[in-house]
Amino acid sequence: MPPERDTEREKRAAAEASALLVEDGMTVGLGTGSTVAFLLAPLAARGLSIRCVATSPATERAARELGLRVESFDDLDRLDIAIDGADQVAADGWLVKGGGGAHVREKIVAAAADRFVVIVDSGKPVAKLSPPVSLELSSFGLPSTLRALADVELRDAPPSPDGGVIADYLAPFTAPEALAARLAAAPGVVGHGLFPPEMVGEVLVGRGSEAQALELTG
Numbered sequence: 001m002p003p004e005r006d007t008e009r010e011k012r013a014a015a016e017a018s019a020l021l022v023e024d025g026m027t028v029g030l031g032t033g034s035t036v037a038f039l040l041a042p043l044a045a046r047g048l049s050i051r052c053v054a055t056s057p058a059t060e061r062a063a064r065e066l067g068l069r070v071e072s073f074d075d076l077d078r079l080d081i082a083i084d085g086a087d088q089v090a091a092d093g094w095l096v097k098g099g100g101g102a103h104v105r106e107k108i109v110a111a112a113a114d115r116f117v118v119i120v121d122s123g124k125p126v127a128k129l130s131p132p133v134s135l136e137l138s139s140f141g142l143p144s145t146l147r148a149l150a151d152v153e154l155r156d157a158p159p160s161p162d163g164g165v166i167a168d169y170l171a172p173f174t175a176p177e178a179l180a181a182r183l184a185a186a187p188g189v190v191g192h193g194l195f196p197p198e199m200v201g202e203v204l205v206g207r208g209s210e211a212q213a214l215e216l217t218g
């Protein structure tokens with residue numbers, strides 16, 4: 001039997017490698033989730049003068065506790081770098097994100113960054129993306145949105161900080177681009193967890209105690 005994969009160690013390795021990409025004076029987007037949680041301490045320990053934006057109240061709290069300067073995203077209109085986890089990474093660079101329900105803020109932050117760095121353990125790269133795909137839905141007219149989309153299940157999760165209802169799209173799909181376009185065009189969908197390759201600068205994968213850059217084919 002192969003040795004058991006140490007997921008926490010892999011997350012830490014990817015997160016620590018990404019912390020080294022941040023330079024003094026940068027504006028930095030901080031993602032959400034257990035992998036990003038491993039980023040905050042090494043980043044704070046570098047003692048850089050940086051301004052951060054957080055994608056969730058949980059990340060904001062944790063970052064502030066470590067002494068990182070977290071600002072409102074009302075005060076910055078671009079970021080030098082954003083670092084975040086993912087639930088699935090396809091070889092062509094498409095991502096599924098939003099396991100923590102923060103995908104709308106995460107996408108806004110990733111899109112605002114010159115460089116978006118994805119940090120994952122070795123269980124996240126997949127041959128093909130599969131459901132669930134996270135959704136944030138408007139509470140107004142929710143039943144009609146659910147009826148129109150079909151194959152959506154509401155998640156047992158609190159609303160997003162922006163008041164959106166968190167749900168999952170569950171139907172199998174083959175073309176992420178087509179599904180992303182369909183979800184983006186659906187009235188009532190605030191945002192979805194499919195992130196296109198154009199948004200992704202690089203993916204750092206923890207393998208054992210090392211971080212390796214994933215070669216993207218897209």
Ligand code: 5RP
Nearest residue numbers: 033034035085098099100102
């Ligand atoms: C939160 C996210 C996370 O980045 C994603 O779910 C991965 O989480 P983790 O690092 O805990 O595996 O998109 O909305």
